[in-house]
Structures are given as structure tokens and as C-alpha cells.
Amino acid sequence: MSDPDSGTDAPVHRCGYVAIVGRPNVGKSTLLNRLIGQKLSITSRRPQTTRHRILGVLSHAQAQLIFLDSPGYQTRSGGALNRVLNRTAQQVAQDADLVIMVCDGSGWTAADEAVARVLPSDRPVFLVVNKVDAVRDKARLMALVQQATAVRSFDEVVPLSARTGRQVDLLVDLCVARLPQGEAIFAEDDITDRSERFHAAELIREKLFRMLGDELPYSSTVVIDKYEELPKLRRVFATVLVERDAQKAIVLGKGGERIKRVATEARLDLERLLDTKVYLELFVKVRSGWADDEQSLRAYGYE
């Protein structure tokens, strides 16, 4: 690539923000992790896994792409937590130079349509049709694209698989082509703006989500009580907050067996992410009503 304005062959550097939005469970976070090559954003089979804006940086010689993963956009109304999640999702799209709307290759739904309608119209928007590895009948994909493009126009439509990585490189190339010219914003080896503490809490929440399935009350959260950074070791003390005694028993499991498994798996993931040893101790406490109260939501890190 050369710079048309400079009259020289100096290569152009591009840099910009790329928002990843969509209804819950379509694979937005799996896509971010695939793009960056690290588990930055937690994923699970349950909808509404992501609760925060997660930033992931991909630096190439000629471009820096700053991806923003967001909570799945809620079309059903709900309490304070849902309101905060939707605000985050919309903010992410508004802050970006380019928007990627992700849908699931199995079919276009009313919830997808609702998302498509709130996307900005003054910047490029791509449609990513994800999970094509799970779609046997490719004619379905054609039908989906027709339905989607009847709602609004998309600057690119990219069928891919975040799980296998198929066509993800193509998506990156298409994104780079749409980004504004500019210097890198993050250092070349930065991959996120979140703290180690934040990732520790998120990985614990992922294990809870995955291990407890529907048994886990939606309104549970994780707080880090103490985080010590030592040479080649992190010591982490964290608490799982639930709303009722019965929920506490579920999270603990028989003889504390479940919480122990949660702690072990979260520790292994955190060690992989930080490339260091981790000591992790987990507690469970009952604190009722936190998810209905915007002030406590802020205190627990929901913006």
C-alpha cells in the first residue's frame, strides 16, 4: 500500500476502533479471542456472558486494529443490569470507526433485526455470519443474508467460523481496508487495556457460568478482595457474591467441591494468560439486591 497524498511510496499505517456487536450468544467474544489469539473475553453456552466492554489490540506492520467486544444487545427489557449492558453495547458502536455486527449462521431472528436497526448509519458496518462450521445446508446462509440485507445495507458480509478460525483472516483484511490512516494508539505488544485483576474476576465468572449452567443465578458476580503481584507469582483472593443462602450452597457444592473446581480451572486459565504462577483462593458470600441497584453495579465495576 502507498500513500496517495504524499507522492512517495511510504507505506500507509492505519489505526482504528472496531466494535463487535450483536444479540447474546452469537459468538462475539469467541471472535475477539480468535482475532487476538488469547482468551481476553470470557465465553459460554449461556447468553449474556459478557458484561463489560472488552478491548483487544491486534498490531500488524501496517495497521493496528482495536477491537471492542460488547455485551449481547438485549431486546427484552429488564432490570438495572440489562439497562447498563445495553448502554455499554450502544456506546461501543458509537465509539468505533467500524462496526461488526455478528449473527449466528443458523438463522436470522427478530433480535438480530432489532440490533441491525440501532446501528449507526454514518460509518461502515459489516455483517459477520458466524458458526458456519455448524451449518450444513449452505442455502440457509444465502437466505439469511437476504433477510439481513433487507433490513439495512452492510458494507461487507463475511461468513466465518470464530471457533475454527475459517475466514477470520479475510475479515481482518477487510477491516484494515476501512480504517482511517493514523499512528498506532497502543504499544505493539499491548493486547488489552484491562488489568490483571479484571481478567482474574472474569475468568472466575466464566468457570461459574460454565460449571453451573442454568443453576447459577444470573445475578451473581465476582469481586477481587486482594491481588498481590510478586515476582513470577500472583496471589489472588476473590469472593463470589450471590443473592440468597440457597444459591451459596449451589456455588459451594458438596463439601465445597464445586467452588474448588471453579478455582482450579480459573487459576489454570489465568496462569496461561499471564504466563506466571497463580495462587487463587475463592470465597462465597450472600449480598442481596446488588443486581437491581445501579450504585452497587458501579461499585462492582459495571460502567
Ligand SMILES: Nc1nc2c(ncn2[C@@H]2O[C@H](COP(=O)(O)OP(=O)(O)OP(=O)(O)O)[C@@H](O)[C@H]2O)c(=O)[nH]1
Ligand atoms: N459451532 C460454533 N460455535 C461457536 C462459534 N463461535 C462461538 N460459538 C459458541 O457459541 C457460544 C456463545 O459464544 P460467545 O462467544 O460466548 O457468544 P457472545 O456473543 O459473546 O455471547 P454474550 O457475551 O452472552 O452476548 C459458545 O458456546 C461458543 O463456543 C463458531 O464459530 N462455531
Ligand SMILES: [Mg+2]
Ligand atoms: Mg460475549
